[in-house]
Amino acid sequence: MSEQASASHLRPAAAASHDGEQRIGMLLVFLSAVMWSLGGAIARFIEAPDSWTVVFWRSFWAAAFLLAFMAWRDGPRGTLKLFRDMGLPGLLVAACFCIASTSFVVALAYTTVANIVLMQAGVPLLAALLAWALFGERVSVGTWVAIAAVISGVAIMVSESLGGNVSPIGDGLALLIAVAFSTATVITRRFAHVRMTPATCLGTIFAASLAASQASAFAVSPHDMGFLFAFGAVNLGLGLALFATGARLVPSAIVALLGTFETLLGPIWVWLIHAEVPSTRTIVGGGVIFVALIVHLALEFKRHTRVEKPGVTGVPTPN
Numbered sequence: 001m002s003e004q005a006s007a008s009h010l011r012p013a014a015a016a017s018h019d020g021e022q023r024i025g026m027l028l029v030f031l032s033a034v035m036w037s038l039g040g041a042i043a044r045f046i047e048a049p050d051s052w053t054v055v056f057w058r059s060f061w062a063a064a065f066l067l068a069f070m071a072w073r074d075g076p077r078g079t080l081k082l083f084r085d086m087g088l089p090g091l092l093v094a095a096c097f098c099i100a101s102t103s104f105v106v107a108l109a110y111t112t113v114a115n116i117v118l119m120q121a122g123v124p125l126l127a128a129l130l131a132w133a134l135f136g137e138r139v140s141v142g143t144w145v146a147i148a149a150v151i152s153g154v155a156i157m158v159s160e161s162l163g164g165n166v167s168p169i170g171d172g173l174a175l176l177i178a179v180a181f182s183t184a185t186v187i188t189r190r191f192a193h194v195r196m197t198p199a200t201c202l203g204t205i206f207a208a209s210l211a212a213s214q215a216s217a218f219a220v221s222p223h224d225m226g227f228l229f230a231f232g233a234v235n236l237g238l239g240l241a242l243f244a245t246g247a248r249l250v251p252s253a254i255v256a257l258l259g260t261f262e263t264l265l266g267p268i269w270v271w272l273i274h275a276e277v278p279s280t281r282t283i284v285g286g287g288v289i290f291v292a293l294i295v296h297l298a299l300e301f302k303r304h305t306r307v308e309k310p311g312v313t314g315v316p317t318p319n
Helices: 002-037 039-043 051-084 087-107 113-120 123-135 141-162 168-190 196-214 222-249 252-274 280-304
Strands: none
Touching (some): 002 222, 002 252, 039 252, 087 196, 113 141, 113 168, 113 252, 123 141, 123 168, 123 280, 141 168, 141 280, 196 222, 252 280
């Protein structure tokens, strides 16, 4: 009886501790979405004319922050082990992140932040489509409907570039970002051992190396360097550190729902700070994508949260 009584006293304490960890995890994931949503607004302050210079310094500061974060969290030996254990899947995720983060910076010179961010909202559904095409994973009827809605929304947004109103390069790069992140998500789900932080850090190193070979110059003004530091270390590095820490404490269905704040807030920051107003087709097409994502995630949340344990099942989509 004494053991049962003791156990009954421990259960509420354990439950309270678990609930507290989940609340902290939710806060960290939400803050990561806020950090990532600031990417477009920060980028608009940078005056450097060469996009490759911006890619280099952003990637440099992000890599430096992430290396310092892993060294603090896991120690030097633990950090090296994380890189060694990634294997080929980790290299592929790093390559995808390199493509996505580089394309984001270059795309900003050709299209609006809203176009880029709203196309990325469809990443979870594009990932489901890729998983079906490549691995034959089952896709529910509801998900097929949501995928069709995302494709329709992207078509509405891209139609503006086909009509000559905006550059097709910008929309093409925005779509490439979504495809790259979708591919990384599928790889991470298929290979659960892939750790997000070292793979993303390696991706920033790849991006910096590529930009170093293409940049016309590396010198920037102190004004630009300050914003480049924020663009790399805060927007990208701190955002990922917050996500990697918080996502392991929260079921992935909740993580996905909280991640939609990046899509929602990104265009708002640029509108408020830089008066960059999305076009009508961007609003309509992005709205279709965002609603499809919210409905899909709400249904998945209802289906999975009762049985799902905390953990990371995919990769983030930071800008």
